[in-house]
Every structure is written in C-alpha cells, then in structure tokens.
Amino acid sequence: MRESRSFKVVRVVGLTFLTLFVVTPLYVMISSAAKPLGDVQGAFRWIPSRLTVRPFVDIWTTVPLARFFLNSVIVSLSATVASLVIAVFAAYGISRYRFPGRGVFRMTVLSTQMFPGILFLLPLYLIYVSIGQATGYALNGSRLGLVITYLTFSLPFSIWMLSGYFDSIPKGLDEAAMVDGAGPLRIVWRIIVPAARPGIVAVGVYAFITAWGETLFASVLTNDTSETLAIGLREYSTQISVYWNQLMAASFVVSVPVVVGFLLLQRHLVRGLAGAVK
Numbered sequence: 562m563r564e565s566r567s568f569k570v571v572r573v574v575g576l577t578f579l580t581l582f583v584v585t586p587l588y589v590m591i592s593s594a595a596k597p598l599g600d601v602q603g604a605f606r607w608i609p610s611r612l613t614v615r616p617f618v619d620i621w622t623t624v625p626l627a628r629f630f631l632n633s634v635i636v637s638l639s640a641t642v643a644s645l646v647i648a649v650f651a652a653y654g655i656s657r658y659r660f661p662g663r664g665v666f667r668m669t670v671l672s673t674q675m676f677p678g679i680l681f682l683l684p685l686y687l688i689y690v691s692i693g694q695a696t697g698y699a700l701n702g703s704r705l706g707l708v709i710t711y712l713t714f715s716l717p718f719s720i721w722m723l724s725g726y727f728d729s730i731p732k733g734l735d736e737a738a739m740v741d742g743a744g745p746l747r748i749v750w751r752i753i754v755p756a757a758r759p760g761i762v763a764v765g766v767y768a769f770i771t772a773w774g775e776t777l778f779a780s781v782l783t784n785d786t787s788e789t790l791a792i793g794l795r796e797y798s799t800q801i802s803v804y805w806n807q808l809m810a811a812s813f814v815v816s817v818p819v820v821v822g823f824l825l826l827q828r829h830l831v832r833g834l835a836g837a838v839k
Contacts, residue, residue: 594616595616616807635704640712641769648719648764650749657732681713715771730753766823797811
C-alpha cells in the first residue's frame with residue numbers, strides 16, 4: 562500500500578516537531594553547561610560566545626557529587642536486584658500455581674499503582690521512626706530505608722509484569738524438567754529465568770530508572786550522608802546565587818548512565834514489554 566503525499570508531509574512535519582521538542586532542551590542544557598556562569602546568568606544566546614569545560618570539573622568540588630552518585634548507585638542497584646529476586650519467585654507462583662484468591666491477588670498487586678506516592682509518605686515515615694525507637698536502628702535517613710521504600714512501588718508492578726510474561730512460557734518446559742528430576746528452584750533458575758530474560762530486563766530497567774530519579778521519598782527519608790543525586794542537585798542553589806552552569810553539567814553527567822544503560826538494553830526491553838502484554 563503506497564503512502565499518499567499528504568501523509569508523508571504530515572509524518573515529516575510531525576517527526577520534525579518531535580525531534581525539535583526533544584533536542585532543544587538537551588541543547589540548552591549542554592550549551593549552558595559549557596558556558597561561564599556570567600554568560601549563563603545573562604541573556605540566553607543560542608551560539609555561545611565562550612566555551613569552557615570548567616563547570617564539569619567544578620561540579621565535584623562545589624557539592625559532594627561523588628557521594629550523591631554513590632548513594633544513588635547503591636540504592637538503585639539494591640532496589641533493582643531485590644525487586645527482581647522477589648518478583649521472579651512471586652510471579653512464578655502466580656503463573657504456575659492455582660490457589661484461592663489468585664485473581665484477586667493479581668489485581669490487588671496491580672491496583673497499588675493507582676495510589677499516589679505521597680499517600681504512603683507519612684505512614685512510611687512514622688513506621689521508620691517507630692522501628693528506630695524500638696530497635697535502635699534508624700531506617701529513616703538510611704539507604705536501607707530508601708531501598709525498602711522503593712520496593713513498595715516497584716515490586717507490585719514487577720510482579721504483575723513478570724507474571725504476565727511467565728504465562729507466555731509453555732508449561733511443558735516445567736513438566737519436562739520435572740521428569741528429569743528438577744525441583745521448583747532449579748526450574749526457575751534453569752528454565753524460567755533464561756526464557757524470560759527480556760521480561761526480567763524490562764522490569765529491571767523500570768525499577769532502576771524509578772529509583773534513580775525519585776525525589777519525593779528521598780527528600781524526606783534521607784539525611785546529609787544518604788542523599789541521592791535527585792536531591793543533592795539542589796545544593797547547587799544557594800542563598801546567594803545559583804550555579805546554573807554547574808547544575809546543567811551535573812544534570813548531564815548523572816543522566817548519562819541511565820541513557821547508556823537504556824540504549825544497551827533497548828533490544829531486550831522492547832521484547833520484554835511485547836511479551837508482557839501478550
């Protein structure tokens with residue numbers, strides 16, 4: 562079927578508009594990051610008169626960016642790994658076993674995504690404070706507390722998505738493994754996980770990106786030693802001035818790992834999402 566001329570024109574115009582919509586903010590961010598602070602604070606110029614890499618060097622000393630970066634990596638990776646491990650076994654149980662309330666449980670897990678995060682902020686804060694008073698271990702202000710918090714909204718979606726993906730894997734593979742003497746744990750590790758790798762990657766990317774850029778819970782449940790990047794970037798703003806060039810440079814630096822990881826896993830991500838919605 563040949564495309565009409567009007568359709569081609571509309572497609573080109575639409576793609577051009579979307580490209581400009583995406584590229585323009587990126588150009589403004591990168592060009593601002595490569596300008597001296599005085600040029601950034603003045604009238605914006607599309608073509609910078611002076612370029613410098615100094616902001617990319619100063620971002621590490623103006624604020625403890627390396628500590629924020631380390632906190633974000635530890636929290637995001639921990640939340641991702643924990644979410645994947647728990648979700649794989651929970652989704653396998655939902656997909657392969659029949660038990661009373663199975664459908665209700667699956668819908669309940671999905672329905673948790675309808676509630677805004679701020680609804681859980683105060684209860685979680687009070688729970689962490691109570692645990693700290695009872696045990697002496699302060700979850701509030703710790704990276705562990707932040708990991709547990711992120712599991713509350715990444716885990717339900719992960720279970721729902723993986724259970725749908727596991728449903729697409731033939732149960733005959735499980736039965737063949739059982740004939741060979743494999744137990745449930747070996748079936749999950751040897752059969753289900755390799756077959757569901759695209760779905761697991763998709764869930765992992767979702768959990769990591771969610772934790773990496775989260776600000777609501779991190780702004781309340783962290784302190785000076787456990788602040789993540791999403792919260793630490795605000796320290797480039799002081800009562801005297803805002804280091805706009807360093808803020809743009811830091812924003813660019815912290816977004817690179819997510820973009821690179823997404824591009825490397827894009828093929829698995831597309832396959833995982835396609836398998837989950839079948």
